[in-house]
Amino acid sequence: MNKASSLAVATALALSTMPALAQKTASQGIDEYRAMLQDGNPADLFEAKGEDLWKKARGPKNASLEKCDLGKGPGVFKGAFVELPKYFADTQRMQDLESRLVTCMETLQGFNAAEISKTAFGHGEMANVTSLATWIAAESKGQRFNLSQAHSQEKTFYEVGKRLFFQRGGSHDFSCASCHGEEGKRIRLQDLPMLTKNPGDGVGFAAWPAYRVSNGQMWSMQLRLNDCYRQQRFPYPGFGSDATIALSTYLGVNAKGAASVAPAIKR
């Protein structure tokens, strides 16, 4: 009897503390975890490396990237990130940050752009491209996305990107829109942003490059898209391919006005 009543008290106590616990949803728990990580985002390490790579004379031509034109004139890197991808008259094509950096590495430093584009993410010069992109992105932290839609190519790429976003295929008959086409979707505990409209400050396009804690890797937007396609069981898109840049243009234009938090930190 005594035992039973003390058990009842214990149960009552447990129940009374339940509501307080239940108020915290899984996503709030994850947000707390992210906030804890934010203080020591290892993206800082990649940023420092990227800044160093920008200023250091390297490559067959032994030159720095300090004259690289990211769309705002040679050597201007502040604010460049939030205006890319855009049309570049010199290469006569749409380019995102990473493909533009590779162009600069070829024209200024004498690296072989095709060779770099074939390199696996996280290896050789490709790792340097990611570090550079991390630093350039960080230099526009807090600024709002404002992609140009003035050139006809920029409009075309937006439309192509939109079609690619909704194009279903692969063994699972997936499209980007399967996961990112409506509110409130998630994969396991990861909330998935709806990307057919502006998802808000620091979400989706405004959060990459990001450091992935789970595998200790710095992920650029190109790798993000590459992995989205892997998860959809599509073949990998080529690095800096028109398809990835069209998708980036679609996401970037949709994110107009959203503040960039890149480089972010992800689980």
Add this chain to the structure above:
Amino acid sequence: MADPMRIRAQSSGDKATVRVLMSHEMESGQRKDASGKTVPAWFIQEVTAKHNGKDVFSAEWGPAVSKNPFLQFAVKGVKAGDKIAVTWKDNKGDTRTDEATVS
């Protein structure tokens, strides 16, 4: 040569909070590469910190610490302008020291 650490040291009152980000692979020795061979263990074993040249912190680390580890600790009796130096040494004998000025 290892990449530099990022050290931030901020004083409040007579205490300073030191935040350190280290760039290190921290291989546990438990993983296998694509060809099935074990990736050899490679991790930081010793971390020490000095305040104006005097030892104030030491730690022994093992393979369970994450890649690119983040370390935070508080030191008493520190004022702005003081120097905090952090050193790590890994199991391959590689070592790196970086210094920061307390703000």
